Amino acid sequence: MSYREALSQCTVAISISESPDMPALGLSNEHLRDAMTEIARHLLALGARLVYGGDLRAHGFSDLLFELIARHRRDANDGDDRTGVTNYLAWPVHISMAAPNLKKISADLVGSAELIYLALNGDLLTPAERQTLALGQPTEEEWAIGLTSMRDVMRNSTDARVVLGGRVDQYKGLMPGIAEEALMSLQVGQPIFLLGGFGGCTRDIAETLGLAPPWAASRLAWPGRHEFEAFQVSNLNNGLTAQENTTLARTPHVDQAIALVLRGLLRISESPESHVITN
Amino acid sequence: MHDPTRPFLVIYVAWHPDFAGGAEIAEALREHFRRKHYENVAGGTGLSIIFRSTPAHNASAPIPIDLDEAETTAIVVLVESNLSADTNWIHYVRELEDRAEAVGLGSRVFPVALEASAVKTGISAQALRWDKWNGTPAELRQRLIRELTYQFCRMLRHYLEHLKRPEEEDAALEAYLKKVQVFLSHSKHDADGERIAHAIRDRLHDGQGGTGLSSFFDVHDIPPGLRFQKVLFLQVKLSAVVAVHTDSYSSREWCRREIIEAKRWNVPLVIANCISSMDERGFPYMGNVPVVRMDPHGTGRIDFVIGRLLDEVLKDFLWHCRIELTGAAAGPAVIFLPRPPELISLAGLPAATAVPEPVIVYPDPPLSAEEERLFEEVAPHVRLRSLTEWLAGATL
DSSP: OOOOOTTTTOEEEEEEEOOTTTTTTTOOHHHHHHHHHHHHHHHHHTTOEEEEOOOOOTTSHHHHHHHHHHHSOOOOOTTOOOOSEEEEEOHHHHTTSOHHHHHHHHHHTTTTEEEEEEOTTSOEEOHHHHHTOOOOOOOHHHHHHHHHHHHHHHHHTOSEEEEEEOOSSSOOSSSOHHHHHHHHHHHTTOOEEEEGGGOHHHHHHHHHTTSSOOOTTOOOOSTTGGGGGGOOGGGGOSSOOHHHHHHHHHOOOHHHHHHHHHHHHHHHHHSTTOOOOOO | OOOTTSOSEEEEEEEOTTOTTHHHHHHHHHHHHSOOTTTOSSOSOOOEEEEEOSOOTTOSSOOOOOTTSSSEEEEEEEEOHHHHTOHHHHHHHHHHHHHHHHHOTTEEEEEEESSHHHHTTOSOTTOBOGGGOOSOHHHHHHHHHHHHHHHHHHHHHHHHHHHHOTTSOTGGGGGGOOOEEEEEEEOTTSHHHHHHHHHHHHHHHHOTTSTTGGGTEEEEEOOSSTHHHHHHHHTGGGEEEEEEEOTTGGGOHHHHHHHHHHHHTTOOEEEEEOOSSOOSSOOGGGOSSOEEEOOTTOOTTHHHHHHHHHHHHHHHHHHHHHHHHHGGGOOTTEEEOSSOOOGGGGGGSOOTTTOSSOEEEEOSSOOOHHHHHHHHHHOTTOEEEEHHHHHHTOOO
16 A cells, blocks of 8 residues: 655644734634644645754643544654654753653653654754753743744754744744744745734734735734844745735635645645745 | 636625624534544544634725625625624625625625524524523524525525526526425334424424425435336436334345435435444445434434534535536546545446546535545546546646
């Protein structure tokens, strides 16, 4: 048997976070959970693997991903038994969590999802090494270093990125998390999908790239925003035309966004060398 | 050029931000018409529900609704005293009504009058009268869902005719509208089955399950014999089946045949589970469809059966409208299936000599991995694609 799925060789980073614009855009927290779930579900169904860099807050997105994978396993090729979801835990995130708790969480996820613990500089820690670390409360500098390291590791272990929402205040790190993740992808030419319909940081980025019109709630001055001025739609490298990217940057309708993300990923996977946008 | 990723139907729910109960009603609608995320592998109509309540930044009303975002748009407005007293909101709603009117069949505003005072605003005389309904808050929300589902069915029935006959004036399409046929399938061997079937029929006839149902449904109590197959064949695209599943149902030949025909023609099908003791062998082809629990000795759940029937009819209209728009681009190898595939779906495929590698396209969400594997083992030449996957271009 040679069972194959269309995206089984694709690893996608999921950068989804709440956005302050959601109420004005007519979206609730349930819409956000729905978006996360549907994006993940469709990617898993086509064999893709997902990478997420969130924390392990109860009822956070990590929880949602883990629940999803428990009910809707990745549809993998024959012989491909890699887990469907990998969650990278930045050093500042896991260093304040007791080792027995982490051990239990990992055990609960066996076969479905994988937790990877990172050192401050982004090196992988083995579970045994993690067990020996003392609890600590990270400094602000350690938060910034640890989060950036984690995002570096995520980018290097993934083939594409889906970006949605994102706050631009009350974040930890050098710049809003969604922004740093998006910037890292753009800098190395990694395919990136900007789903701007939920507003927030993602929409601001799309606006800077000329994909969405300025709107009243636009925020001009968050740290790092000006760095996106060096890029344009052709840098998204995501297999979609400029028109398709414009639709993706504006639509609040999750199913439309998913169809476009899948379309881009499928085009890339069919012609790996041609990330170039055709109008 | 039609953009196939464009949503076919989106629902907006609008309410005044000072109306404390608005968010709860809106979430109930979202949960019903979307789907519970990972909690259900399937279910819901999968529609996009967007809210309009929080004002736009530095504005007194929400951001506008773009009626071109989707092929069709339904706007539910929750009208109560806060909205009635706010001239900015009155203006917002009136403008919506004017724009929807200009668009024609593709956009409709559905006001819901939660208080008698709402009717005095003059916002559409066709409002749903929540204020006149009886029941607990949860019951009222359920009734609202049923009523809206019914209205959406009527809207899409009209729109489907428009898609089929684009040259006709909207008003002329009325002549082509047909009632949805509902067949009640039950075993006459159980007294419960007959009584419950009649209760469902009476509810659909007298309209207590919602205003106007009798003008939308024709209800038939299926007699044994050839008439069933002939009638179902002729009405296949506008028919639905409610099976009253009592203890002897699966052992009756005609009941089994009726289920198989409903499955083969992919008509909307709802099972009302009225088992009082046990079914010796559940008929295998009754799976893969909604099952509504009923107390065989009571009729308190009939509204749930009717609500679920309306849901299935709505999904069927959505599917046919969507395929009418998108399916023309498909080649002969593509078979559109209005419900998730199951092994009996293979029975309806064209002969392998005619179509060696068929692709079954079915409504989202994607099948779970283990179900896909089963098809791979039984029929490796058949490919399965959810509609979103197919629109995205998945070809493996």
